[in-house]
Every structure is written in structure tokens, then in C-alpha cells.
Amino acid sequence: MEVENFTIFIKNSIRFPRFNVTRGNFPSSLNKTYIRNCTYDKDLNRHCPIFKVGDVLRYTGQNLSTIALTGGEIGINIKWRCDLDLPEDRCEPHYSFTRLDAVFEKNALSKGYNFRFAKYYKMENGTDFRTLYKAYAIRFDILVTGLAGKFHLVPTLINIVAAVTSVGLGAFLCDVILLNFLKGADQYKAKKFEEVSESQI
Numbered sequence: 001m002e003v004e005n006f007t008i009f010i011k012n013s014i015r016f017p018r019f020n021v022t023r024g025n026f027p028s029s030l031n032k033t034y035i036r037n038c039t040y041d042k043d044l045n046r047h048c049p050i051f052k053v054g055d056v057l058r059y060t061g062q063n064l065s066t067i068a069l070t071g072g073e074i075g076i077n078i079k080w081r082c083d084l085d086l087p088e089d090r091c092e093p094h095y096s097f098t099r100l101d102a103v104f105e106k107n108a109l110s111k112g113y114n115f116r117f118a119k120y121y122k123m124e125n126g127t128d129f130r131t132l133y134k135a136y137a138i139r140f141d142i143l144v145t146g147l148a149g150k151f152h153l154v155p156t157l158i159n160i161v162a163a164v165t166s167v168g169l170g171a172f173l174c175d176v177i178l179l180n181f182l183k184g185a186d187q188y189k190a191k192k193f194e195e196v197s198e199s200q201i
Contacts, residue, residue, distance in 0.1 A: 022187060080092075
């Protein structure tokens with residue numbers, strides 16, 4: 001049960017090559033004293049890269065006493081959502097936690113997480129034998145995703161001009177076809193344009 005107090009130290013970095021930006025999960029304000037004494041808390045210490053196993057299990061809605069019997073696979077999701085128009089310091093990771101093997105939790109055939117390994121021995125008379133172990137464990141998978149964006153004037157202008165032209169050009173082409181090439185062009189012209197005499201003006 002002491003594993004609940006074990007800690008996981010995560011060093012993570014991400015690169016956005018299009019914007020030539022590289023970020024790590026340690027803000028520049030972190031120092032050795034803070035790192036030695038902090039543990040991650042989503043409200044109080046969201047920049048701390050040290051996670052207690054018991055806290056991670058609680059964030060996923062699990063507890064150690066149940067997961068210790070069958071093992072389990074926990075995903076630690078690190079999401080980077082960065083608006084690079086703001087200072088780079090504002091580009092920070094956001095952590096979330098999920099149980100990856102939850103879909104097999106009610107399956108009697110294979111629930112939890114386990115693996116087998118063998119230890120090989122040699123007897124005094126020269127014969128070999130082995131002991132096969134089946135171990136139950138908590139496996140942590142770190143999943144990293146990132147999305148960054150930055151405002152650029154040139155692509156924005158191109159998109160605006162393309163949108164405006166496509167809408168305006170479409171209406172113009174429809175008018176040309178309807179006014180000149182269809183059988184009912186005179187009726188369309190009469191509806192579209194109102195002719196007035198000089199006396200009405």
C-alpha cells in the first residue's frame with residue numbers, strides 16, 4: 001500500500017516547428033527548493049511536475065485497494081493549447097488523467113494489467129528449470145498532444161479576399177447567364193431592373 005505515496009517525475013517538452021517555438025513543462029519561475037517540496041495539485045500546484053500515485057488514481061476515480069488486485073493502465077494526458085500571439089510563457093501544459101483499460105473492467109476474461117516473466121535456474125545435476133511469475137502492476141502511459149496558432153496578416157487577407165470574390169463573382173456570373181443566355185431573359189430583366197421615364201425622374 002506504500003505505492004500510494006510513490007511519486008512520478010515527468011519531464012516533457014513540445015516543439016512547434018512552423019513557429020520555431022519549443023516549450024517545456026517547467027516554467028522559468030521553478031527552482032530547486034520548490035521542486036523538492038511540491039506535488040501536483042490541479043488547483044494549487046498545477047505547474048509542479050511531480051505526481052503522487054495516490055492522487056493520480058483519485059483523479060481517475062480509482063483507489064489503490066481495488067486496482068492493486070488486478071492492476072490497471074492509467075493515461076496521463078498532457079495537452080498543449082497555445083496562442084502564440086500571447087507571450088510564450090502563457091503556453092503551458094494542461095494535465096488530465098484517465099483509466100485506459102476501463103473498457104475491460106467488467107470483463108472476467110482479462111481485466112486490469114498484468115504480465116508474465118520467468119526466472120531460470122540450474123540444478124546441481126545440470127538440469128534446467130524455471131519459475132514463471134504473473135505480476136499485476138499499475139502502468140502509466142504519457143500521452144502528449146499539442147496545438148498552436150498565431151495570427152498572420154497575409155493568409156488572413158488572402159482568405160478574406162477569396163471569400164468576398166467568390167461570393168461576388170458567383171452573383172455576377174448568375175446575372176450574366178440569366179440576362180443573356182436563357183429563354184426567359186426578358187422576364188428576368190423586367191424583374192431585376194425597373195425602367196423609369198424622364199418624367200418620373
